[in-house]
Amino acid sequence: MQAVLYVSHGSRVEETRSEAVACIEKAQAHVNVPLYKICYLEIASPNVADGVEELVQNGASEIAVVPVLLLSAGHYYKDLPEEIKHMQERFPSITFTYGKPLGVQDRLVDVLVDRIESTTTLQNSPLNLLLVGRGSRKPETKRDIESIANKLKSKTNASNVDVCYLAACGPTFQEGLETSLSRAGEGAIVVPYLWFTGLLIRSMQERIDELKAAGHSIEMTHYLQDHPGIVEALADRVKEALQNKESFPVLS
Known part of the structure; x- marks a missing residue:
């Protein structure tokens, strides 16, 4: 059976x-x-x-x-x-x-686009997107995330799509935030390439809330979920x- x-x-x-x-x-x-x-x-x-x-x-x-x-x-x-x-x-x-x-699929990039479009603020061009991967020591992880970032840029009106990682490789999440916020534009949208909620999502949201409280124009989309x-x-x-x-x- x-x-x-x-x-x-x-x-x-x-x-x-x-x-x-x-x-x-x-x-x-x-x-x-x-x-x-x-x-x-x-x-x-x-x-x-x-x-x-x-x-x-x-x-x-x-x-x-x-x-x-x-x-x-x-x-x-x-x-x-x-x-x-x-x-x-x-x-x-x-x-x-x-x-x-x-893996890397166009329909999954479309999910990210949908999450971005569902973000309630910061939807005017030009936008800076920060794609956040979990991270791995395997080189194909960075290759895949960068491929997703390239596809994401082609499907949105984003001026820039930067990438960063939460563990094992760089640039780090903090470095990614600094890069994205330093770019000219209307603000930054953080796009977590994570499937479900958890401690990582919570810590990212806490950091973004701190930045918003300090006057930065930044939001985070919902993760992939179901x-x-x-x-x-x-x-x-x-x-x-x-x-x-x-x-x-x-x-x-």
């Missing part, structure tokens, strides 16, 4: 987990596989091992592992494959296949994983 294992990042913030579950279940509604489980890579429960075990107990013989991740980084290349390797050793009769993160474009993209990744007939690679 075919099953789907959704693997989200995990968070101590209950609202973050609730948002992840809501988005995944909206995507799952478009998938013709009734047996599925939502689990987390770290911090939250159930973990990957618990998720696989429950699916096997419920009759799964094939499990499509779908990473609920925006971009390819350490979790995709290392952490999750290591978890599944342990599960392969524990359940050698089960076939595991692996899906892809959402925008219809995100739900559609995740559902498509699940369908691709289900069509993948190559078994999950065993790490050496």
